[in-house]
Amino acid sequence: MKIAMIGTEKLPVPAIRGGAIQIYIQSSAELLAVSEQVTVFSIKDPDLKDEETVGGIHYIRLNRESYVTELAGQLSRGQFEVVHLCNRPAWLEHLKKAAPDSRFVLSVHNEMFTETKMSRESGEKCIDSAAEIITVSDYIGKTITERFPDAAEKVRTVYSGVDLNTFRPAWTDEGAQIRKIMREKAGLEGKHIILFVGRLSKVKGPHILLQAIPAIAAEHPEAMLVFIGSKWFGDDRVNNYVRHLYTLGAMFPEQVTFIKFVRPSDIPFYYAMSDLFVCSSQWQEPLARVHYEAMAAGLPVITTNRGGNGEVIREGQNGFVIDDFDQPEMYARRINTLLGDSELRDRMGRSGRQTAEEKFGWKRVAENLMTVYRSAAQKK
């Protein structure tokens, strides 16, 4: 099948500058290209060629300023059976007109169909132009079908994935060694490490976790909450909220560690070092990929019921889902349960890893995408 995958105007593919959508495209394209003819469109980058074929994938990189126009031109000439457009519903109608014989699959990675982002008219036109609409979680799917019920027959969930090989659970030899070394480097030997990975912003709720510390420390003084913020701007550019977090954290220096900056390639080491993972998102998040990462690393996961996050956790099996997401006691309770029961942690971690291997490896994602593409190709 001749397939086109389209990245957004923000970052190039391969994901040399990061980006969840870019990683999603790159990882699935690499696997799809084994049997299909895959072309990936993204924006130009000074470190990448404008056109090249690597690993069986044909990359075409276009100017950001005229991205949509150039895309339309490329698609009209490209004769693709299926075009997979990522997260830009507003472009769909136009691109479909440029390539009427192609079947379009739109993947929706966050809330793109709300009142504030899209008029009813545009939404309907977009949905008409798509053969299939895939979403990264049931939650996102609902945000579309609740407003546009007619779209229901086209909308389905295709979960994203994680590179299973880069995460090493602590029960593996490699994982155990990494864990030991990391704990030494961090000076955290003998601690029970609770890991938070994500932007240090209000909507992610790290301040709620800090509020939970007294209740955790009372039962488990050896507990250590490790925060890894995914963006670091340098010492002198700490914003008010982060300062606020540091001020709170400074009250519990024995139980709180903030790590300034972590390179993406080093992130798996921090997972290996930890005992459990917590996500305290306060907002209706589509589905944070840290959940996949934590599961792949064999960590039990505590998360909130906000947005799609709870969808990949089976209560009591690979983690816990908290409903009262703004109550620190709820987190303290679950954390204390896990810290007090190493067998439970181990069981949950292994269950998480197994689930990740079954459902959230990129191979599985690519297979799911292929099913959707085939379905799209058959539609009129």
Add this chain to the structure above:
Amino acid sequence: MNRQEYSKSIEQNHRDVSHVLSHYAIRPESVRLISSRGGRSKWLIETGQRNFFLRQEQIRPSRMLFIAGAHWHLQQNGLPIARLIPTRNGGLCLAGGEFVYVLYEASEGVPVLYYDRDQLEEIMAFTGQFHQASKGYIPGEQSKKRTRTGKWQKLYRWKLQELEDHKKVALQDPDDAFSQLFLAHVDRMLERGYEALNELDTPELSEWTLETLRSGMFCQQDFTLARMTVKEEHMFLKDLHSVTIDLPARDLRILLNKVMRKLNVWDTELAIRMLRSYDQVHPLTPAQYRILWTDLKFPHLFCSMVHKYYLGQKQSWGDEKYLMNFRNVIAMEESKQPFLEQSETHILHLKEGTT
């Protein structure tokens, strides 16, 4: 930097600004730096006939476009506002490097006072005009909107969480006078805040939110009387700092809180008179006023004061000054109680034109 060096640097600065001005169809005779702080700078440009202000901001061009577009929209709709001057080719603003520039007419007029009740009523009427004039705004494709509608619950929740956080910090320092005062009142304020949060859970809020989004209307980002002036006996907006898409109640809440904060006490009669003036120009429904009452119930000023203190926001304030300001804010917030409790009566009166 010594005096000579400073003079030279100012001269250079003015020369640099002249280059910026070449993009506008004006003939500047003199350029003078008026102010510069917090990433915003302003120059007075004198020409033979009129004076202008050139404002420089370190801001994303797409964000400035949203504001400048709003400014243009308001003036086209006849709102008394300092006129935005387009660039030679009709651009709304000018982008260069990390900065964006906007040129607008400098206006002379009489300052507006927080203590003049008649003026306050006129300002409310003007605000009604502002909201009316803002309707129909369609931001350009390349502008980045700022939207607060639909985010009220999130904002309330965050502020309440922050108060809870600061309680913990306050408890650590029992000798600190500010913290003591804070702890004495925080629970009551939290109670009000949670009540207000619950009150937001109403279909009227969603309706108003949708209506606002559809109409294109917007508010000022942070309403302040400093940007108003009286020109030829009418209220006039000298400068449009920033705008945000939000329910008109936002501007009303901010202004009422600011006025009463200056008075150190909530004056119900004044509040009703002011709202009536607004209502005569831009009528709101009783349900919408209820939402305003909810927003006034939420302890915004208390939260803001606490935030400033524990994050050391006011570099020049000593402990006495913080305490004094805090006491005033608490006094005002507490005196608001009767006004909040008798909302139905007051809303009825303001709609009927009675007191």
Add this chain to the structure above:
Amino acid sequence: MTLPENLKKLIIPIVDLDRYRFSPPGSMGWSEAEYEELITDPERTIQTETFSPPEVPQEEWVELSVSKDRAGGDLPFSSEHERASDTVDASATVTPPDKRPKQRSPEKKSKQSPEKKLEQRTEELPGKEIPDREKTAVLEVNDPLIEEYVKSPNPPARPWLAKQVTGRGYQ
């Protein structure tokens, strides 16, 4: 078993939370901690900020949201207005950068470039349709009330506004 190279070299940068411990401002507006530092360290001098004029970098300037209807329109100073076609030369919209050294860091530069390229030209497209990228306006044009707002705001709209309504947006 060989360990990954980057693990061997890894140094974990941990925030020193001591610096952020809250301490109340003194009577001078300095925090206790800051004051203590000052009086205990005689070497440390107080940094006073001297005001210097804001930077006005001589950049390539770009007029944003250009519109023929705004250029040379009803301006308050029409007597001094120079029509774009008369005296302005072709390079007027772009000012060549000054020879003074630029002080921006590379990081800032790359951060800035997508924004910097936000130009007044929109994409030339086949046909009349314009893709709305991230749709900003939310209008239900079949709602008579909205139509009224949009098509005839109070007072009557200038011609450029009417053009916007038909979907062309700022051009």
